[in-house]
Amino acid sequence: MRGLLALIVVTLFFAGFGSAEAQESEIEALRAAVEQLRADYDARIAELERRLAVAEQSAMQAKRTTQSTKGLQAGTPAGNTGSSAFNPAIGVIFQGQAWNFSRNPDDYAIPGFPFGGEAGPVDEGLGIGETELILNANVDDKFTAWLTVALALEDGESVVEIEEAWVEATALPAGLGMKFGRFFSGIGYLNSKHSHTWDFVDQPLPYQAFLGDQFLDNGLQFRWLAPTDLYMEFGGEVFQGSRYPAGGNADSGFGSYSLFAKFGGDVGANSSWLAGISYLDATAIDRPSGDEDDPLVFNGDSQLTGAQFVWKWSPNGNWKQKNFVFQSEFFWRSEDGNYTLPGGTPLLYDVDQTGWYAQAVYQPVPRWRFGGRVDGLSTDSPGPLFDDSVLSRPGSNPMRYSMMADWSNSEFSRLRLQFTRDEAGPLDDTQWGIQYIHSIGAHGAHAF
Amino acid sequence: MTRTICVFLFALMPVIAVADLEIFACEPEWAALAKEIGGSHVNTFSATTALQDPHYIQARPSLIAKVRRANLLICSGAQLEIGWLPALLQKANNRKVLPGSNGYMEASAYVVRVDATGNVDRAQGDIHPEGNPHIQTDPHNIAAVAKPLAERLMSLDPENAAAYAAGLEDFLGRWHDAIETWEAQARILRGARGITHHKSWVYLERWLGIEEAANLEAIPGLPPTATHLSRLTKQFEQGGADFIIRSPYQDARPSEWLSERTGIPAIVLPLTVGGTERAQDLFSLYDDIVDRLLTASKHE
Numbered sequence: 001m002r003g004l005l006a007l008i009v010v011t012l013f014f015a016g017f018g019s020a021e022a023q024e025s026e027i028e029a030l031r032a033a034v035e036q037l038r039a040d041y042d043a044r045i046a047e048l049e050r051r052l053a054v055a056e057q058s059a060m061q062a063k064r065t066t067q068s069t070k071g072l073q074a075g076t077p078a079g080n081t082g083s084s085a086f087n088p089a090i091g092v093i094f095q096g097q098a099w100n101f102s103r104n105p106d107d108y109a110i111p112g113f114p115f116g117g118e119a120g121p122v123d124e125g126l127g128i129g130e131t132e133l134i135l136n137a138n139v140d141d142k143f144t145a146w147l148t149v150a151l152a153l154e155d156g157e158s159v160v161e162i163e164e165a166w167v168e169a170t171a172l173p174a175g176l177g178m179k180f181g182r183f184f185s186g187i188g189y190l191n192s193k194h195s196h197t198w199d200f201v202d203q204p205l206p207y208q209a210f211l212g213d214q215f216l217d218n219g220l221q222f223r224w225l226a227p228t229d230l231y232m233e234f235g236g237e238v239f240q241g242s243r244y245p246a247g248g249n250a251d252s253g254f255g256s257y258s259l260f261a262k263f264g265g266d267v268g269a270n271s272s273w274l275a276g277i278s279y280l281d282a283t284a285i286d287r288p289s290g291d292e293d294d295p296l297v298f299n300g301d302s303q304l305t306g307a308q309f310v311w312k313w314s315p316n317g318n319w320k321q322k323n324f325v326f327q328s329e330f331f332w333r334s335e336d337g338n339y340t341l342p343g344g345t346p347l348l349y350d351v352d353q354t355g356w357y358a359q360a361v362y363q364p365v366p367r368w369r370f371g372g373r374v375d376g377l378s379t380d381s382p383g384p385l386f387d388d389s390v391l392s393r394p395g396s397n398p399m400r401y402s403m404m405a406d407w408s409n410s411e412f413s414r415l416r417l418q419f420t421r422d423e424a425g426p427l428d429d430t431q432w433g434i435q436y437i438h439s440i441g442a443h444g445a446h447a448f
Numbered sequence: 449m450t451r452t453i454c455v456f457l458f459a460l461m462p463v464i465a466v467a468d469l470e471i472f473a474c475e476p477e478w479a480a481l482a483k484e485i486g487g488s489h490v491n492t493f494s495a496t497t498a499l500q501d502p503h504y505i506q507a508r509p510s511l512i513a514k515v516r517r518a519n520l521l522i523c524s525g526a527q528l529e530i531g532w533l534p535a536l537l538q539k540a541n542n543r544k545v546l547p548g549s550n551g552y553m554e555a556s557a558y559v560v561r562v563d564a565t566g567n568v569d570r571a572q573g574d575i576h577p578e579g580n581p582h583i584q585t586d587p588h589n590i591a592a593v594a595k596p597l598a599e600r601l602m603s604l605d606p607e608n609a610a611a612y613a614a615g616l617e618d619f620l621g622r623w624h625d626a627i628e629t630w631e632a633q634a635r636i637l638r639g640a641r642g643i644t645h646h647k648s649w650v651y652l653e654r655w656l657g658i659e660e661a662a663n664l665e666a667i668p669g670l671p672p673t674a675t676h677l678s679r680l681t682k683q684f685e686q687g688g689a690d691f692i693i694r695s696p697y698q699d700a701r702p703s704e705w706l707s708e709r710t711g712i713p714a715i716v717l718p719l720t721v722g723g724t725e726r727a728q729d730l731f732s733l734y735d736d737i738v739d740r741l742l743t744a745s746k747h748e
Contacts, residue, residue, distance in 0.1 A: 141548060168538075170543060170546055171543045172541065172543065173543065175516055175541045175542070176541055177539075177541040223541065224541070225512070225513070225516050225539070225540065225541045226516075227516060227517050228513060229510070229513055229514070230513065231509030231510060231512055231513040232513075233539075262509070263509075264508070264509025264510065264512075264513075265509060265510050265513075266508060266510040269497065269499075272506065272508045272509065272510060273509075274509050312506060312508075314506075316497065316499040316500060316697070317496075317497065317499075317500050317505060317506075318499060318500045318501055318504075318697045319500075319501070319504045319505055319506055320501050320503070320504040321501075321697075321699060366671045366699075367671065409670070410570070410573075410574065410669065410670060411504075411531070411574075412570060440570070444534060444535075445507060445530065445531050445532050445533065445534040445535035445538075446507065446531075446532075446535060447507055447535045447538075447539065448506055448507050448508055448509060448512075448535075
């Protein structure tokens, strides 16, 4: 009995063991089969995917080829339908700042250089600058159009201003270009740059003193680009003459003209440069400047000659990783006419002035940039008649020193910290603040 | 005197007779393709090099001068060059190469673009609503662009149409043979998993059956962040990927950092012609890409 039991146990034991062994090998076999299946399927699916891709490709190719013969370019298929299909590109740029002054900015003035146009210090405290609404699109195959509406708050009132409204002819032959409407003049380097692309919160002193921050007006521009490897652009403009440094729509509304030439090229794979000269001849009739409520009035001729140089560097031209920009401009201004001081009579005024700035901005790593700028002005004495007036020559040449650091999360957002030591006014001033520049919607490519 | 002038005119004749097409390519692969098809009848220029991020370059005066004289402009398109090409076209005053004209060609219009999405938001990063523009990483796409490019050359320079047709046929013959070789070599890469710096390699991955395990950029177009990299380190500590791919112009540090911590080899692949010493034309470009991938996958 005992022996039998032992036998059964042993048998069961071995049977159990055996079946476990059998199971194991069965599992192995199953696993191998599954592996085999998987491998087969992988190969077959891969093959099918490949064939599908090839089929898609040739179908697409056939489609594109038909389109290409019609000279069409395919974008995303469909999506835009009906009247919205031709909507222009729309973008909005938000700018604002928190700015501090060690002196009252309401009294800000530089002796000898009464500001006109939109020049002047940044708003004190928390403020928003101009909010820009930009619309642009091709009109047809021969014209393209651009609109910038600046929305601003002035003394608590909402102000809507047409900053730019121009049409450009795109189909002219032989390297010619033509623009008409309201636009930023092509003189200088910074003049045609939108404020959201500036490297500092404000324009350098010569732009503030000589161009009312930025010279824009209603007019007509011609450009010609030479067919050479060296970039050579020549341009000329005629303006209505309504804006500082012109004024009063002189010469029946053809009161100002400009000429400019720009040259540029590369030096190796890392560096590129742009240099230019420009000339603006503006006629002023009753042009106000200085204190807004009690302005000076100028009648006469204002001629401004400028020279610019810009150097951009980045290793292998790979801009995103690291880059450095140096830029500098010089301006010579000659104003000949008469100034009327508040409550006075016109006094002969014939003065030559100069203004300049030099700045460098370095981006050592993506997102972060650091920059410094020096800007200054100098002027002849307008003579004893102007002693003790805002037009008298300052004791020393006005100068400013600025430093900035900015951080851009993407190319659509930027936060900036800036310090400025302002030795332009009669008393030195320390200004600093934080600025933001954000844009939504379509955003045009930036010029060099 | 008359004789001198005659001699002078005769000397000029060949210069006048050879009507070379000036081709402005936004990226080196299209310059190389135009050269393969057009041969000595075309002068090619590439606006970017393989060592530059084609999303971000400056609209330099030298490039404007080149666009001014171009007969044909060929770019990847799908908004890859949106940050600089419009500025070049706006300044170059060359009506022959404006969008809509025969001299303007977007290569990505002739291939099936992946990841096209109608619904985009910038919070998703620098994405391309018209699909991924890095189409040159699949040689089938190069073949798909070759034919319409040859057609453009023929229509712009009908006198040499026969030469372009022959150039196309010759190129496609050699190209399809080469594709077969690459596909045979790369068969073992099927199912491999790759981590890429930017979404620059989706067409290559689809072509070779490589799976994209992750990107070093948390948000497309924005530099890799420390938080995202440490998250990837945790995710791939135990393996789970075969290589980390970056392009020559991309910062080496993020991929090297991740490679050190996970043991997954970090490799540089030429994104286009000129990206490595070996990748000097379209053929050697893919030779090098395939070899580098094979070397990296054997490394394990």
